[in-house]
Amino acid sequence: MYQFTDDQLDTMPLAEGGARLNALIDPSQPFEAVMNALDDLAEDAEQHCMVLPDERDRFDCLVRLFYGEWGFCGDHESFYHSDNLFLSKVLEARSGSPVTLGAIFLYIAEDMELPVKAVNFPTQFLLRVDWRDSREPSYFDPFEGVFVTQHLMQAWLIGQEGPVAEIKEKDLKATEHSTIIGRWLGVAKGALIREENYPLALRCSDLALHFSPEDPHEHRDRGYIYQQLEVSHLAAQDYQYFIDQCPEDPAANVLKLQVMVLNETPAVLH
Known part of the structure; x- marks a missing residue:
């Protein structure tokens, strides 16, 4: 890809x-x-x-x-x-x-x-x-x-x-094109999420994580997209990664509750 x-x-x-x-x-x-x-x-x-x-x-x-x-x-x-x-x-x-x-x-x-x-x-x-x-x-x-x-x-x-x-x-200063493309990608992801076009938003997240695989905020965003797509186990995994990497972030406590709920949700086959 x-x-x-x-x-x-x-x-x-x-x-x-x-x-x-x-x-x-x-x-x-x-x-x-x-x-x-x-x-x-x-x-x-x-x-x-x-x-x-x-x-x-x-x-x-x-x-x-x-x-x-x-x-x-x-x-x-x-x-x-x-x-x-x-x-x-x-x-x-x-x-x-x-x-x-x-x-x-x-x-x-x-x-x-x-x-x-x-x-x-x-x-x-x-x-x-x-x-x-x-x-x-x-x-x-x-x-x-x-x-x-x-x-x-x-x-x-x-x-x-x-x-x-x-x-x-x-x-x-003049900026490297890869940096601008990264910002472009982030703006596109945000727009597609607002429009509830989650399949294309997921492509944005996967692409961002290809370039920055350890970015916890990208994992958090992809977790939200997976949750909207009802892929609960993958959403829980991405949320848990964010929690582990950013335990002091205010969002971590909220996501802990989300992970508990998602882990109890039966898997949906797509």
């Missing part, structure tokens, strides 16, 4: 890693069609923008093309829906989440040899542009299609972490 490693994810374009992730979560997701669509967009962008000699002009041209002519935009109305995490659906609907829009934009920017990198900022996915004519990078919000200041980013961080939060140097 699992066809790539962290090192392989780090060397491939983020959108390709995302498309492979999508296909592992949902085998009906068309990997080749997504890559062909991305290549078509990249070719269109080259024809429109590569005639411009200045990289800032080429970047602005791509922004106008992406958010204007092509009509990509952030999905404000259904931000947390799982459709926004699957590239084939984002390419079709022309709306998505910060990471999916960012991955598509980054794929095209890299094809145009623009100095753009992915940044796993604590509050949301951003793009960093390291201009060749400046020592100071710019930061681009792919969800809104605009540049953002560090002052605004600081405000986002305070809103999430509290009034003493400060931006750290690591928050602004």
Whole structure:
């Protein structure tokens, strides 16, 4: 089921890693069609923008093309829906989440040899542009299609972490694609659980545990999914693993009761 490693994810374009992730979560997701669509967009962008000699002009041209002519935009109305995490659906609907829009934009920017990198900022996915004519990078919000200041980013961080939060140097650095894919996977799992699509949520959990097999919180989440799927003995095993690894966690006492109930539940054959 699992066809790539962290090192392989780090060397491939983020959108390709995302498309492979999508296909592992949902085998009906068309990997080749997504890559062909991305290549078509990249070719269109080259024809429109590569005639411009200045990289800032080429970047602005791509922004106008992406958010204007092509009509990509952030999905404000259904931000947390799982459709926004699957590239084939984002390419079709022309709306998505910060990471999916960012991955598509980054794929095209890299094809145009623009100095753009992915940044796993604590509050949301951003793009960093390291201009060749400046020592100071710019930061681009792919969800809104605009540049953002560090002052605004600081405000986002305070809103999430509290009034003493400060931006750290690591928050602004280019991030390995495997790390971003891991965050993408977690967001997809959460969306699918909210939508009660437990079979696909289980695929997310299994995939996460393939990369981090000893993560107790992933075992806890998979236990919840197994419980919803009425696979009681596997739910109890995952809950017990979490309890053993995190005995001081407030959730441990609640899960101990769940394990007792689950162990008394007759096995259901699926």
